[in-house]
Amino acid sequence: MVARVGTIDAARNNFYMKERKQKNIFVQGAVQSSFIGEQIGKHATRTDIGAHSIFLGQVRADTIEEKIVSAVEYTTDEEMALEKMHEIREAIFEKYELTCMHIYHSLGLVKAGEMSLFVFTSSAHRRPAIDACNEVVERIKKELPVWGKEIFENESYQWKVNK
């Protein structure tokens, strides 16, 4: 219980600090559903939170010119991506009254049916969490220097294009 109280205080302090520390968002391979469940569970001790909004991106086995996508391989310019993510995070905390925000993005191979993006926002009332989650997802897709290579079952590939 003591540890929990400590965590809450730390998070609150972060929230009120103008400069948050740059965080690493990248995980090697797929984001696991058990990890997501754990992350949700960790926030169930925070009695100042009333709403969580979560977005999960999953790799689809799309058929493109008769070839089926079996995986997407993600690469990035890590330094540039983490700087951009930090900038987005700061802007979102500025714009919305959030209690916390967690973002995880895969690098390397993520198979069809596995998850590659996990955005998790929390707030006292529902609108900030929902709107922030939505905006973070849109900004990640548009602004984060990450590239996905769609690998087909026959081992040919094409570079993914975001809509």
Place this chain on the structure above:
Amino acid sequence: MVARVGTIDAARNNFYMKERKQKNIFVQGAVQSSFIGEQIGKHATRTDIGAHSIFLGQVRADTIEEKIVSAVEYTTDEEMALEKMHEIREAIFEKYELTCMHIYHSLGLVKAGEMSLFVFTSSAHRRPAIDACNEVVERIKKELPVWGKEIFENESYQWKVNK
């Protein structure tokens, strides 16, 4: 475990039936984070899904006139609520191109820090899942005959009002 597998198959069948069967959304007590993790994991086999959107409602330990909320007790007119939920679900499936939708709402006592609402929508591309999740949450808050009684630490209470 057998019951769970049955539930997945039922959900799949429901998806392809024009007239979906009325489903029970109510769970006794809090929605557990482990249950949420399991539900997410179950969908990681569906390679036609590209996006999941999740909303979680959590009980806040609000301070109201110097009294702290320790729990919310939910009651409903179950028959009427499930009929209304069925109507909402049908309208949402009609309006958005969803792969699936799952909704769980607590009845009875849910302590501060515990979750009382779990809305989970999935689609091929992100907009339908995100927009449908948002609309379902708004409609549940406005239209579902459920009442929350905020119980204070001193055992007095007041009836909750949705914003």
Place this chain on the structure above:
Amino acid sequence: MKIELLAFGKIAEIVGGKQDWQDAPDTNTLQKALEKKYPDLKELHYRIAVNKSIVDGNTPFPENAVVALMPPFSGG
């Protein structure tokens, strides 16, 4: 004309649980009788459902209708 009366949330604390109610052919008549018996009701917002459907305006009751008094919803 007999109806079965239900109440929920805060309203249930004023009018009590399930009960039979006589001589109320429609929602207006029922509301007047209820507010006479339970004056606190006048201060509260609630809607009326007849046989599980919320009604607006004065609505006649079918025989043996189930009539529910519903304060503003607060689920979620």
Place this chain on the structure above:
Amino acid sequence: MKIELLAFGKIAEIVGGKQDWQDAPDTNTLQKALEKKYPDLKELHYRIAVNKSIVDGNTPFPENAVVALMPPFSGG
């Protein structure tokens, strides 16, 4: 004037990995030289980052700049 050239995604398949590049004082000069050496580049959309910041319009390079060729992002 020497810069370090990086490329990502589809562009990396055309121009290859990290390499030094001489005699390019600004982005316009670099693009012309690159498109002469790798004609396929002309067909592709990409943006240029100088020392980790994306630039628009012709931009002079600082000494030892890290210059990255970035095709449209497709993360998420």
